[in-house]
Amino acid sequence: MNERDLSAWLALSFTPKLSKKSVKQLLSRDSLFNLFSYSASQxxxxxxxxxxxxxxxxxxxxxxxxxxxxxxxxxxRHIITPFCDSYPALLQQISSKPDVLFVEGQLETLNQPQIAIVGSRNASIDSQKIAHQFAGQLVEQELVVTSGLALGVDGYAHDGALKAAGKTIAVLGSGLASIYPSRHKNLAARIIENGALVSEFRPNAKPRPTHFPRRNRIISGLSMGVLVVEAAEKSGSLITARYATEQNREVFVVPGSILNPNCVGSNRLIQQGACLVQNVQQIVDELESMLDFNRLQPQQCQHTLFLSLNSEDELPFPELLANVGEEATPVDILASRTHIPVQEVMMQLLELELSGHVVAVSGGYIRKGRG
Incomplete structure (x- = not known):
C-alpha cells in the first residue's frame, strides 16, 4: 500500500466497533480513498x-x-495489512484476522513455522524451567517460539529461545511504544534483534484487560500449535488454547501436579483431548508432516486445500477473478494483467476474500471454493 491508502485503511481499522461486514459494505459503495472525503451527513x-x-x-x-x-x-518497523504479501500466511486463515499488524524486528520471522508457549504468570519454578528448556529445544528444531511477553511462562519461553540462539515472537496486548510489562523492556529489545514484536494496537495504545484475549487469538493464529505449560482454572492460557482449537491448531499440554491449583486448567485440557507431552520430541513427532511440508513446499502448502471449479456465472469481478488461479498471484501482477489500478484491485480482492471466492496466501492470492 502507498501511504495515502495505508492512512485510509488505518483510519477504518481504528474506527470503534466497525465490523468487517461494515467495512465490506463501505468499500462496495466507494473506493477506500474517496470515503475519506465524506462529510458527516454522508x-x-x-x-x-x-x-x-x-x-x-x-x-x-x-x-x-x-x-x-x-x-x-x-x-x-513495519505496518502490514491483509493486502501485503508479508502478512503471515497462517494468520490469513483465521476468521478474525487482524486488519493491521504493527511489527518491529525481523518481519520474515512471522512466516516461519512457529510453536506458541503459554502458561501462568505465577508459574512454579518447575514450570519456568520447563518453558525455558522446551523453548530452547524447539528452536533447535528450526521452529520459532511465539508467546505474549507476560511474566512467568511467557518470559521464560522467550528467554529460552534467545539463549539457544533461536528466534522468538512476542505478541503484545498494548502498542509497541508502550511495552508491557515494563520490566520486560530489556527482553523486548533482545527479541527485536532476534525475532519480532507484534501488535494489532496502534503504537501508543496502553494495555487494557480487553486487549489480552484479542492478543491471544493472534498468538495461536500465527502458530502451528500451542503448548500450555501451566494454567489455572481461569487463565488466559485457556483462552489461547480455545482459540487454537477453533483455528484447527494442535494443543499440547505439559501435565502438572493435582495438588497445584495452577495446573487445574491445563490438566483439564488433557481430559478434554489435548495432547499430553513430556518432551519436545513428542511435539515434533506430532507435527512432523506439517513441518516437512512447510520446509519442502513453502509456496504450495495451501494449494490443495481448495477446489477449483469452472463455473463463473454470477461471480463478482469476473475479470479479476479469471486471473486468480491455483498458484499464488501477487497484487501487482493482477493489476498488470487486468489493466485495473492497484488500489482498485486491492479493494476488489478484499470483497472477493470476504465473500469466500479467494484466499490470501504467502506470495499473493489463490482461488477458493466457487471461485
Missing amino acids: WQAVGLASDQIHYLMHDAEREVEESLEWLKAQTG
Whole structure:
C-alpha cells in the first residue's frame, strides 16, 4: 500500500466497533480513498453511528499520523495489512484476522513455522524451567517460539529461545511504544534483534484487560500449535488454547501436579483431548508432516486445500477473478494483467476474500471454493 491508502485503511481499522461486514459494505459503495472525503451527513447516510463519525472527523487523522511517525522513526518497523504479501500466511486463515499488524524486528520471522508457549504468570519454578528448556529445544528444531511477553511462562519461553540462539515472537496486548510489562523492556529489545514484536494496537495504545484475549487469538493464529505449560482454572492460557482449537491448531499440554491449583486448567485440557507431552520430541513427532511440508513446499502448502471449479456465472469481478488461479498471484501482477489500478484491485480482492471466492496466501492470492 502507498501511504495515502495505508492512512485510509488505518483510519477504518481504528474506527470503534466497525465490523468487517461494515467495512465490506463501505468499500462496495466507494473506493477506500474517496470515503475519506465524506462529510458527516454522508457517513451517517452509509450507516455509521455518531461516535464512529466523530472519530473519523476529529480523531482519526491524529492517530493515523502518530502511527506513521512511529513507522518512520526507526528502521526495522513495519505496518502490514491483509493486502501485503508479508502478512503471515497462517494468520490469513483465521476468521478474525487482524486488519493491521504493527511489527518491529525481523518481519520474515512471522512466516516461519512457529510453536506458541503459554502458561501462568505465577508459574512454579518447575514450570519456568520447563518453558525455558522446551523453548530452547524447539528452536533447535528450526521452529520459532511465539508467546505474549507476560511474566512467568511467557518470559521464560522467550528467554529460552534467545539463549539457544533461536528466534522468538512476542505478541503484545498494548502498542509497541508502550511495552508491557515494563520490566520486560530489556527482553523486548533482545527479541527485536532476534525475532519480532507484534501488535494489532496502534503504537501508543496502553494495555487494557480487553486487549489480552484479542492478543491471544493472534498468538495461536500465527502458530502451528500451542503448548500450555501451566494454567489455572481461569487463565488466559485457556483462552489461547480455545482459540487454537477453533483455528484447527494442535494443543499440547505439559501435565502438572493435582495438588497445584495452577495446573487445574491445563490438566483439564488433557481430559478434554489435548495432547499430553513430556518432551519436545513428542511435539515434533506430532507435527512432523506439517513441518516437512512447510520446509519442502513453502509456496504450495495451501494449494490443495481448495477446489477449483469452472463455473463463473454470477461471480463478482469476473475479470479479476479469471486471473486468480491455483498458484499464488501477487497484487501487482493482477493489476498488470487486468489493466485495473492497484488500489482498485486491492479493494476488489478484499470483497472477493470476504465473500469466500479467494484466499490470501504467502506470495499473493489463490482461488477458493466457487471461485
